[in-house]
Amino acid sequence: MINTNKTDRYPFFNSGIFYGCMLVLFLGLVPVIFSNPYFLRMAILTFIFSILTMSLSLLLDFTGIISLGHGAFFGIGAYTTGILCTKMESPFLLSLPISGVVAIIVAIAFGALTFRTLKGLYFTLASWAMGEIAVSIYMNVEYLGGTNGIRAIPLPSIMGFTISSDISFYYFTLIFAILTLISIELIVLSRIGRAFIGIREEPVVAGVMGVNVYLFQILSFATAAFYAGMAGNLYAYYESFISPKSFTVWESIFLLCMVIVGGRRSIIGSVVGAAIFTFLPELLRVVGEYREIIYGCILLATILFRPTGLIPAYHFLSRRTYYNGHTTS
């Protein structure tokens, strides 16, 4: 007899909590062992991008919404931070939540307008339009720095302690990545997550089962945007310089690649995807211009040979691993 009570409530924590702690411990010790600044930089970017991919996964894998606008929200967060810090001397503890909130506001406005009438691929096209319009704004509005972007963003400081070294940024971003992972898992395993999954599977039927599909689509979209906005905030602080080129629709597509290759229906998979596509460009530096083609090939190969991505979905709902439509325990 399967002990459903424990499994159902916190299956992730049930079996994963031990491994999770081990992993966190390992990640925590990494900078002590590998203090190569180059490697640390890759790790930091991985953590930031994994926040993006995990939130995108919530949207794509768990609510079934294909959005080409995630890069735009990343940009909104980054630009909000940039403006707040360079023009208004805002402290980190303010700029972080504000970046997230601005992203939420834009997401709700866009979502409320779009989800009313547009479904499926039509929404994807609309999100593409949004992404392009956002970039156009970044490049043309003087206050936002135009094509040059915003530079000289000061370092973040929390209660007097300034985060300046690579190692401190490492732990800083790691903490946020972990928080994101835990919070998104919690959402997915809750009543909200179930509503999202219903929308993914059969939007009309979900409505008949009592889910306010319109509202929850906006909710999912805004939640994902919130995380993306915060990731933008961290990114702006770390790079201390942001340019419109980092937030185009191609970035959004890149993020989608990470989610797909890393693993569909798997939040850890999104992290893996982020890691792969952050470390890979460096490893592929030797082949220079062939990089993009290799990404395309990796994506295509994944889709053709392993459409569910690298990390099979830990089917937390039944403690089985789901792979290609069949379950194995």
Added chain:
Amino acid sequence: MLPVFKLLIDQIANALVVGLTYALVALGFNLIFGIMRLLHFAHFEVYMVGAFGGLMAATYLKANIFIVFLSAMVSAGCLGVIIEKVGFYPIRKEPVETQLFSSIAIAIILQNAALIIWGTQWTPFPELLTDKTYSIFWFNISRVQLAVFGIVILILAGMRYALYNTKLGISVRAVSFNRDAATLMGINTNTTISICFGLASALAGAAGVVMGMYYHMVWPLMGATTGLKAIIAVIIGGIGSLPGSVVGGLILGLSEGLAAGFISSTWREGIAFAIFFLVLLIKPSGLFAVQKDDKY
């Protein structure tokens, strides 16, 4: 008064040619959407490949205009069939989003391959026709424009004939309408889809040559630029509607031509997308609403 009028006519003629190009690309895009319910982004890269195919024929084979068109259409068509066999047939059972990403992956590969081979700058397209301007009534029309006009109309007419009067064309329409029913009627769905892909890609290839001929250059990113416009044309005309794509292309060409003078170039992209977004919101099904958007 008269010179302004002449200028306007010139602009319109120009816009019509450009619009027809969009229409050709949009047509292929719509064919593929009809038969597979797929937004085939890589279609625009096939268009670009066709343009380069024509370029090769013109440069190395010193071919005449007909051979150039033919080689572009053949190379694009073959590429289309290969893409279908490699990138879509194996994943036919997967949900639509997977196929969408496959299309995106192929687009990335094609675009970057072209960037590697030909670089980011444009390559000049050889003159296929001597530049001669005819005066008809009160306006001027160049030989190139006339030729393009003629060829495109020929292609469109041929398409219409093929779709409605040939066995193959009817199969294509049947499979677009209801794949399972078509199979039951004895239509070889797989072959039909492959051929449809090839046909649509060939159209894109022809459009590529038109673009090359008209602007006297081709460049690897031309697919991306035209792609956006073709998608807008498709949305305006209605996804799934073939006459719609032609009308949409013409409308877009015209509005682009007339608006070019008035809008500052830096905001042009943003405004184009804003219009795109508005069209999506207001009438997503387009002018010739064909896809009965099943709420069910």
Added chain:
Amino acid sequence: MGILQVERLTKKFGGLLAVDNCTFDVEAGTICSIIGPNGAGKTTIFNLISGITRKTSGSVLFNNTSLDDLETHEITKCGIGRTFQNIRLFKEVTVLENCKIGQHSRTKAGLLASLLRSKSQRHEEQDILDETIKFLQFVGLDRFRDELAMNLSYGDQRRLEIARALATKPQLLMLDEPNSGMNTHETFQLVELLRKIRELGMTILLISHQMKFVQDISDYIIVLNYGKVIAEGNPTEVIKREEVIEAYLGKA
């Protein structure tokens, strides 16, 4: 007065008149069947009542409140649950979760509560679990609770659809062809199940083709043809009527 009052309900799809001025009442606590040849408009009526399709004209009153302009989820919240003719389960989700989703409108944990795992949220989750297990036991699917819905047999999938609809805690349960594809034994089990549901006080409105099934189970029958109600009444006497026989078999 019936729990469900349909008055002059009409639906036009372009030129096609799918539902034509249908008027009927469903009495509370009864099992009422809608029968009629294919294409008669039966499923369309279900879609109109549950809000999936917009009506052209007419009215639907449930518990004396109008369902006009309500969204599907609001109609469900009023107390109408349904199943679908072509099984539309959430395929890549387990049996248990399918049923849990059904309870969405009867629970209220929000995003923040879920993130913080507040005491009330955790209690609610436990309640949801307990209730869901009860529903699954009621239809006899408890042993499959962790199985993915798409791996179930056809008959079991149909039962899961019913369990999921029951999870919305409806007063009116609408079943679209619940027994299609079932053999005699399975149909017998379904009849038992439906009787149990009626005993709980729910009203059942169902669509079916099979005459024997309909006769066994129904308290009242409504016959549809070409979108119009052509006969209604007591099961035994309705099927003997000339119009009904004609609709199914054609004119002699």
